Amino acid sequence: MDLANWFWPRVSDRKNAQFAITEACFAAGLVAVITALLGTIEVLKDGTEGLGLEMFVSVAIYASAGFGIYRRSRIAAVLALAFYLAGQGYAWVAAGPKIGALPLLITLAFLNGVRGTFAYHKLPPRPEGLPSLAQSFGALERNPTEGEKIAEKSDAKADSSLRSE
Numbered sequence: 001m002d003l004a005n006w007f008w009p010r011v012s013d014r015k016n017a018q019f020a021i022t023e024a025c026f027a028a029g030l031v032a033v034i035t036a037l038l039g040t041i042e043v044l045k046d047g048t049e050g051l052g053l054e055m056f057v058s059v060a061i062y063a064s065a066g067f068g069i070y071r072r073s074r075i076a077a078v079l080a081l082a083f084y085l086a087g088q089g090y091a092w093v094a095a096g097p098k099i100g101a102l103p104l105l106i107t108l109a110f111l112n113g114v115r116g117t118f119a120y121h122k123l124p125p126r127p128e129g130l131p132s133l134a135q136s137f138g139a140l141e142r143n144p145t146e147g148e149k150i151a152e153k154s155d156a157k158a159d160s161s162l163r164s165e
Contacts, residue, residue: 009112011119021072021120024113027106028066028080032059058087069113077117081110 011017039055061083068076088103 007108009116011112011116014120014123017116017120017123020112020116021069021077023109024077024080024116025066025069027109027113028062028069031084031106032062032066035059035062058083069117072117072120074114074117074121077110077114081107081114084110 009016009020009023011020035055036059039053039059042055043053062080065076065080065083069080084107088107092098
């Protein structure tokens, strides 16, 4: 996958839509972990002026949104993007505008997650009787490949020629 497809993946098929959804799920997990670490540091510091325990509410929201995105919920994807953009807007007002690479990448991941969840639900359902991945690999184990069949036949011929001598 090239860099342009990573930043703005096509979500017209199930595989790429799922990639965008997984990307947003990981972004939500990353934001939850970073927020939990910063919240823990803030709570353990002496003279905490606030924003300590409230950060753990954000952790719960991002973790819940990540689970919802994992379950391909369009509502969870939109809420995660909206909550993240609201938090970034608050940070801009409180600390001044600072543009970093990580917030841009996380915003893009959440945006792709929204695109992926909506696209996934627009795709037609899977056909009835479509085997699972495990069933497909099981069929490969039961059915030898052409090379194995040829090898077995040549081994059988060699054994029969040895027996006839």
